[in-house]
Each structure stands twice: as structure tokens, then as C-alpha cells.
Amino acid sequence: MKHSLFRSSSGTNYIVPFIIVTSCFALWGFANDITNPMVKAFSKIFRMTVTEGTLVQVAFYGGYFAMAVPAALFIKRFSYKSGILTGLALYATGALAFIPARMTGSYYPFLCAYFVLTCGLSFLETSANPYILSMGDEKTSTRRLNLAQAFNPVGSLLGMFVAMNFIQARLHPMSSAERNSLDDETFNVIKDSDLSILVSPYAWIGVFILFVFLVMLSCKMPRGERELEGKTGEHLSTRDALRRLYINKKYREGVVAQFFYVGLQITCWTFIIQYGTGIFTREGLTEKSAEILSQKYNIVAMVLFCASRFVCTFLLKYIHPSKLLMSLATSGGILMLGVIGFESRIGMYCLVGVSACMSLMFPTIYGIALGGLGEEVKLGSAGLIMAILGGSLLPPLQALIIDAGINSGHSTVNLSFIVPLISFIVIIMYGKRTLKLYENEQ
DSSP states (O other): OOOOSSBOTTOOBOHHHHHHHHHHHHHHHHHHHHHTTHHHHHHHHTTOOHHHHTHHHHHHHHHHHHHHHHHHHHHHHSOHHHHHHHHHHHHHHHHHTHHHHHHHTOSHHHHHHHHHHHHHHHHHHHHHHHHHHTSSOGGGHHHHHHHHHTTHHHHHHHHHHHIIIIIITTSOOOOHHHHHTSOHHHHHHHHHHHHHHHHHHHHHHHHHHHHHHHHHHHSOOOOOHHHHHHHHSOOOOHHHHHHHHHHOHHHHHHHHHHHHHHHHHHHHHHHHHHHHHHHHHHTTOOHHHHHHHHHHHHHHHHHHHHHHHHHHHHHTTTSOHHHHHHHHHHHHHHHHHHHHHOOSHHHHHHHHHHHHHHTTHHHHHHHHHHTTOOTTHHHHHHHHHHGGGHHHHHHHHHHHHHHHHHHHTSOOHHHHTHHHHHHHHHHHHHHHHHHHHHHHHO
16 A cells, blocks of 8 residues: 555645745754854954853753753644644744843853743654654654654755844954953954844844744644544543653653754864864864854755755665664765864865755654654653753863863864764664664564
8 A cells, every 4th residue: 555645544634834845944943043153253252262152052952952852742632733833923032032141241141041942843743753753653653753853954044144244244254362362351342243234134033933833723624644643542641641751661762862963963063163163274274264164064964964854855765764863874884984084175075964864864763763652652742852951062062072172272173073973973873773673573
């Protein structure tokens, strides 16, 4: 029997809801990738260390962690659509909060704005991912989620483009070392100007998200298949659902794999700026020119990530998700050895190539981990979104390695990529273990 991607066994056609919800994937992709370069930008604007700058990522991904379970309980009580609307409202609130944060001239109100914004993203992802999985037959759910997630990099590319052309290119060209030598009065003038540049794109996206909220509010969205099962079938208490999830080995290990995957993704896309800056300044470019060139490489990496996700979605028709996951993680680990070992553009090419290997991972781990779950899928989704905390914890760990080298007078940027290398090893193990589980079930 041929399984349709967008039609359920009961005959419900989900193609229009799929298109509407998939647009949200691009929206949180934009937020993620306009934010990654801000670690370097905030470090310069406020004269901070790399480690202090990564508090942006701590606040950003901390919001995902904090709001995932409340979001799951919310959609369990109401609906996926209600969760998406709440997510959009919080997203807009956080983005617009950059305006009063700018007025304070302090770093920490920006972190609060990021936290609120990503509480919204947590609602969006906790609602949209399982909704997409439930828009049709379960046998095609992982492929359907990969297709929806393929549009996430479109938003990411736009976020990178805005970060490069409307923030990084317009910030004062003075290097970090030169800023550190300024007197307080001169420094504050430059800081205020840079903050005004940084805030503008966030204010505009906040207005746009409000528009999307109104469009979504006016659309009629059918319930997903698993939502309907929850209304007519077995009713589980939150405690029972959590217990079932905990004893489910495939799910439990999937949360761990997702934690390391998100940390891997964010470290690679955040520290590509530091990695490239070191290479290109050694070639004779100024720090600002090297940063902009590094961001261009980051955009190439995202284009490759986007193209690879469409290719992987096609390959999933013929290759089991666990097998493809294991193969790409192995390839990524080999490329990461090149990132660590080479101190030239070859290492940069390896780092760009890693993005092709990462493209499949988030939706595939998500789909494998939630496969076979019933009513507990909503809380299960929350656990996988909480695993995004890896994007909050692993970048500061890598930054500590970089700062240790700066303080000792040596470059340890290359060595710091041992953190994503370890993450690839964890994902290889998850792919191997779930493939073996699948083969034993046949």
C-alpha cells in the first residue's frame, strides 16, 4: 500500500495546514540564525570575553528549555493551533522588547528579551513538530517532518543575510582590541550607535510576527491524527505519560542525542566566525573584513544545509532513517577531524561541509524518538525541545577553551571543535543502536 504524505487513513487532507504550519519553521530559523553572529557582536559592543558573549546563547536556548513542558501541557489541554498562536505572541513580544532594552544601554535586558522570544519559539516547536508528524500516516511521519524542516534553513539564510548586511556590516569597524583602549565617553558613543543598528531588524521582525499571528488566527486548522486519538482513545495522566516515556529506551536516548545534536549545530554555526577570522586575519585581512568573509562562508554552509535536507528527504524513501543518520554522523565526524587538524582554508571548507551532514539530524532524531508513541507524544515532544538546551550549554564550553587559549597567548579555536566532534560520536551511537532495534523487530 502506498502511503500518502498528507492524507490520513480517515481521508483527511492536510496539505493546506501543512503549508501554513511549515511557514513557522522558516520563522524560527530566522530567529536562530540572526542570533548566532550576535555572540561576536555583543562581545565587541560591550567589550566582553567570548564566554560572556555566549550568554546570548544561554538566554536564547534557555527559553526553549524553560517553556517546553508548559507548552506541552498547554497543547495537551487545548490544541496544536493554540500552541502555535501562543508561540507567535511570545515571539513578537520578545522581538519588540529589544526597543526598551536598547534604551537601558545594558547587556542583561537584551538577554531577557532573547529569553521571552525563545519561550515563544519553544511553544512553536513543541506544537508544530508533532502536528506535522500527525498530518497523515505514521509510516511517512519522519519523511514529512524532514520536508517541513527543509524550509527552516530558508528562514535561517534570511537571518544570516540580515545579520551580515544590516547588522555586522553597519557596526563600527573598530576592532575589539581598539575598543578596549577607548575612554568611557568615546566607548559609550560608539556602543549607543551600534545598539541602535542591532535593534532595528528585531523590531521589524516583531511587527511581521504580529501580522503572521493574525493570519494564523483567521485560519481553520483540523486536528492532527494523534490529537484525535487522544480525544477518542486512551487518556493518560501526565505522570503515566512521563513514566512511559522514561522507560522507552529509543525515546530516552533520543533526547540525549538531540541535546548533543543541537549543541553541535550551534557551536559550528556560532564559532565559524571565530574560526574564519583567525584564518583570514593571518592572510592579511582586517578583523572586520575577516568577520564578514566568515559570515559569507556561514551562508554557503546554510545553503548546503538546505539543499542537503531536500536530498535527504528523498533518500529517506529508500534508506532507513537510523542508517542514514549514522552514515551522515560518521561523515561529519571525519570532516570535524579536518576542522581541528587544518589551520588554513581547507579547515574552513571542512567546517562548511559539516553542515551537509547535519541537515538530516534534528527532524530524524525527532521522528525516530517519537515513533510509535500515542497520547504521550505531546509530552515527548516537550522533552525533545528541552534537549535544545544543548545549544545553551555546549557553546560556553567551547568558548572556555577558546578563551583559555587567548589568555595564554595561543590560538585554541581549532582545538575547541573537539566539543562538536564528541557530539557526532554520540549521534553515531544513537543511529547504530536504533538501527539494531529496528532490525531486531523485523
